[in-house]
Amino acid sequence: MAINKAMKAALKVLSYPDPDIKKSYKLIRRFDRIVAKRLKNPNCRIDNLTVEREGYPIPVRVFSPLNNKSKGVILFFHGGGWVNGDIESYTPTCIDIEEKLCRTVISVDYRRAPEHKFPTAPEDCYAVAKKLFCGKLLPEFLPEDIILMGDSAGGNLAAAVSLMAHDRGDFKPKRQILIYPATYNDHSPSSPFASIRENGTDYMLTSKRIVGYMKLYASKEEDLQSPYLAPLLAKDLHGQPDTLIISAQYCPLRDEGEEYGRRLADAGSNVSVFRMPNAIHGYFSLPIRLKLKKKTYSVIRRFLGDDRAAESQPKSWIKLDNAAKIFPPTTSKRDAKVFRFFCELNETVDPRALQAALDECIKSFPFYRSILKKGIFWYYFESTDIRPLVREEHKEPCSEIFNINRKDLLFEVSYYKKRINLEVYHALSDGGGAAKFFETLISLYLKKLYSKDLANLSVTDYDASGAEKQTDSFYKHYSKRKTVGVITPKRAYHIKGERLYSRPLCITEGEMPVSELLNKAHEYGVTLTAFLLAVFIKAIGGSMPAREKRKNIVIDVPVNLRNYFESKSARNFFGIIDIEYNFKEQPDDLESIIRYVNESMKQNLDKSKIAERMTGLTKMENLLPTRMLPVFVKDPGLKIANHFVEMGVTAAFSNIGKISMPEGTEKYINKFGVLCSTKRIQGCMCSFGGSFVITFTSPFVSTDIQCRFFRILTGLGINVRITSNLGSEKNAIL
Structure with missing residues (x-):
């Protein structure tokens, strides 16, 4: 989308009315909702949750990959000048982020101005972030898996949450992505940033509108001096996370966002600043396909290291064994060809310890990190970089795992109260092989959870090399x-x-x-x-x-x-x-x-x-x-x-026979079971x-x-x- 003379003229015409935001924000909200309702059949799972703060249930929407291949979680704060935008209008954007970045996205419906003035919005966002980082929202994700992200006012809120976390010491974000964020408190013609004057009249978002948003957002004049409203005013930026700032060439907020990146770098943070050429403010959330958005995701993936990870992992292929060949063509809704092991413990499952155990266990069973594909003559396994994620049980036992139209792992680990479940698609393994995987997983989990008592535990991992474990016997x-x-x-x-x-x-x-x-x-x-x-x-x-x-x-x-x-x-x-x-x-x-x-x-x-x-x-x-x-x-x-x-x-x-566990673990386990x-x-x-x-x-x-x-x-x-x-x-x- 090159900004040529004709495009500039069109944008100038569209920017000319520039109505008073105090009078027009309700109309804009209704328009945003109408546009959002056009979305149908999203290719992801959507769950609606709430997070309590001072008696108010903050709506939270979770967008999860259907194939359980999430590489982590993005805590997303939407834009809209703290006044417009909401969880509904940003649903298409969040689905796009989930799909393009292969990560679970959590969208926060923080309370907006003018009904709820500053600091309600950052405090709502902080409450959700704290619950997520402390393992009480999506406990399968570790703190290092979580990325803060926002655009425009949402970028401002992401920066504010990072500052609040440092000041309060509740948690420590490791990465944040700020897309054309608002970081300063002065957007008048006297602003120290040239982009306010250069881009503040002709490119849809005007400096007048930004000032109007600020007036609706701040409850009193002193609020404008708070670093949680204007992060550039923070006196100490040490200890901030690795940061990616993406600005837009024709955005009035361009210079203040880039300046915030320089300030963070001066304070010791690892910072990448990318100015998107020929882009206007708001392009990232537009409900249309743009090359600019494709480029944006490429920049984000580079920041997250996804491109390097993909290049460093060559794929390998393994043909199905004799017993496995019958399962793909005979799998049906009536019989998913799935079996389950479960372990009932004496205490409630700790999801984070279980996820850490699974991350370690899969290293001993690399063959389990495969997807099933259809070739010309036979089905075959292909290695994948999909990370297996622990989830709270959300579907019936032994439900579908393999679907030829999805690139899914062929096993799942879930928990429910005191039970840990391993479900396996039969083409991957039989009960004897899966039992070894499950014994190793439970041993690692118990060792992590009871590290003092089981410090000298020799984790169950039968004496076999990686090649022996994936042998076609x-x-x-x-x-x-x-x-x-x-x-x-x-x-x-x-x-x-x-x-x-x-x-x-x-x-x-x-x-x-x-x-x-x-x-x-x-x-x-x-x-x-x-x-x-x-x-x-x-x-x-x-x-x-x-x-x-x-x-x-x-x-x-x-x-x-x-x-x-x-x-x-x-x-x-x-x-x-x-x-x-x-x-x-x-x-x-x-x-x-x-x-x-x-x-x-x-x-x-x-x-x-x-x-x-x-x-x-x-x-x-x-x-x-x-x-x-x-x-x-x-x-x-x-x-x-x-x-x-x-x-x-x-x-x-x-x-299946006797389940063998290392000595010393039996006092933590009630029973094992298996079903099909x-x-x-x-x-x-x-x-x-x-x-x-x-x-x-x-x-x-x-x-x-x-x-x-x-x-x-x-x-x-x-x-x-x-x-x-x-x-x-x-x-x-x-």
């Missing part, structure tokens, strides 16, 4: 031996019932003493998994209609192949065995079911059979015709194949210390099978504590 153990033929699945019994509509999953969690379970399994002379699987089959059989009992109950049981083949991979390395039972042909008493299940598991868990099945599946993937098919052909084929496999499955049952998204009923279990947790997930309203399962256990003398997300408790999110 299917390929590593693949051999071209002769394999068994493909087994055509029989049609199994399918559980039917009314499906949930209010939420995707019914979650039923049962906690019991691991010693009681082990003693009961040993009474029958079987493993714990075989015992519980038999109880599960018994519970399903008890709910089957008589006419359906001729069909086999077929339970999918995932097998951790790391127990059979050497592997330190944190990726997928599991197989599936099917345990079948027919109540028409076999006894229905528990002891008979236990004996049958135990024998069936022994046969299916023979290492040679597992190796044959694993090799057969890998061989199919490596056939030349399979490799040459484009992904748009493979996807429908895999969906059809998966459908036929699902016809032969009744339910699934998975035992599913289109049918699925049981997942794990143990920690003396606690054993079984979590059933189901898409059905009825909990008959789950109730039967736990009744059988209590009938055998095992104490069970049950919780569910279908209860009447308001916050019963498991």
